[in-house]
Amino acid sequence: MRILILGFCAFCLWGCGSKGGDSGVKVEKSTAVFDWKMVTTWPKNFPGLGTAPEDFANMVRQMSGGRLNIKVFGAGQLLPPFEVFDAVSQGTAEMGHGAAYYWAGKARGAEFFATVPFGLNAQEMSSWIHHGGGLQLWREMYQPFGLRPFAAGNTGVQMAGWYNREINSMADIVGLKMRIPGLGAEVLSRAGALAVNMPAGEIYTAMQTGVIDATEWVGPYNDLALGLHQVAEYYYYPGWHEPGVVAELIVNVKSFDSLSPDLQVIVEVAARAINQNMLDEYTAKNNQALKELVKAHGVKVRRLPESVLLELRNIANKVISEQANQTELTRRVAASLEKFKSEVMAYHSISEEAFYKARRAD
């Protein structure tokens, strides 16, 4: 962080009051310029996940009139992707962009702020975070690490992943070596798979060399970009394990507190803007990519059998209960999510879901 004291100024950026003041009055004001680093878990400029932080940085620079300049680093450029949390916590970088389930080994229960198997979709997660108490709990969980979290993107409902064999029953999951993060990994482990996590940049090679034989990543728009159709034949839906993954912005609290109030609000509002814009991008781009995967690359799209989805949901319920029981805070987080889910499922059954049905019914 670099702060320049630029001297006396006839107009202070904030705090002058809404009437602007008198041009004859000289206000002594330190005008700080911040050059910040943002480290991310995504390949530099990766569609959606990686371009959203760049959009964020551009918006913040423009809104702040060049007073807050954020340089975005892709995975591995400054540090390995899974070191983002610690780096921002320690102040090596002022900001990070990733997903909370990558930090569950450090902040217990963090995965609840990314996505929950059979949990909330994108619209519902954003609502829980911003109007259902989620954000307060998330801040409480990250406070011991000196981090302030913001929702900053969402993928929408993902695909269930890439496989080299058909999944006709639970028996076909046994023995799978699959890349999958978060609570979904725990569910698949209990179903007999060997679940491993790795960042985006390693998935293709791991599939190609047989280190893993199945993987999920995001959805057609992103999976096409990673080239996963070159290393697997079957593409399954729906993404039961990740129905609306929240991308997170984390900010070092001391750095955040050093910002003037206007810059703090600029950071918060810009995060909100990319939180929606990333979802808008996925929503617009996924189908074109899916058509390309099927028509140009011969990918076979399959629905997971009802019996498999039901069994996975049963396992998921047990996993969620156990993860909820780790600490007093995880209990409160899980209870808040569960209450919200029950309410929103009731209303969405007669609104969003009933509308989807009415729109396409023959």
Added chain:
Amino acid sequence: MRILILGFCAFCLWGCGSKGGDSGVKVEKSTAVFDWKMVTTWPKNFPGLGTAPEDFANMVRQMSGGRLNIKVFGAGQLLPPFEVFDAVSQGTAEMGHGAAYYWAGKARGAEFFATVPFGLNAQEMSSWIHHGGGLQLWREMYQPFGLRPFAAGNTGVQMAGWYNREINSMADIVGLKMRIPGLGAEVLSRAGALAVNMPAGEIYTAMQTGVIDATEWVGPYNDLALGLHQVAEYYYYPGWHEPGVVAELIVNVKSFDSLSPDLQVIVEVAARAINQNMLDEYTAKNNQALKELVKAHGVKVRRLPESVLLELRNIANKVISEQANQTELTRRVAASLEKFKSEVMAYHSISEEAFYKARRAD
């Protein structure tokens, strides 16, 4: 609008470049303070629709350090709600907040930017506007009026409305005097209803006095606030006519162009933030309100019969085709929407919709 030239300043808000400049250099800069008026079509501080513009004004004031101060007026405070479009076009107020279908009599095809019967839901509308070409078309449509539109809120899928009799077949729609705006009004007219439009503030009295005998407004959270359960017995779903109404921010182009680039981006990003935040609020609040309507007030919730929904959809398709054929621009708007809908329906059938089904299946 009031512009104060505050004199010389050692630091310019934008354009200094990211390195902040040299404290020894004095930069001559006009630092303008704007006191703007925003007129809205909603009752002052009405939940969601009316609080979003207030949130917007607060965010803009904070992000601009008090340089852009927007005073929000509710319907009727400065001018009647349906005069918002003309007032902002003429510069009586710099900004307005409403919904595009209120202006279809002035800007042909404007209703396509609010909502279309059996069209796109909130997530899809935001995606079409921001990543599917919608915003460019919307700007083109409002350009002759000297207005710049922004998406600034969404209600999500609405309810089909309030009735004093059960709707068991299309015959029950014949003769209904119903408050309903936009393309939905045209659909119901062709089904034999007498469709009329009126702003929120007039609906309750119109129902009470029998001027109308059915109405839609938004959904449980808003309809409870209007007290519609006191004037009707049956509450129908799903909101086929308004699956995701976009609330719009309109800005007088000359006023917008008078803002410095940082303030222009602040306006744009704040609009984006309330675009999501309003939907987040409705998503969180609707079910609690619905429970109150049912348990405390005895409202009878009903689903429109499949046969009625199918027939309404057939009529809607004809109405949309005709409305699309008004001008060269409306043809392009409708074609863009139709293409987007076809793509997004295909993908959402295997993602959002398939997930809803997997989440609740027994």
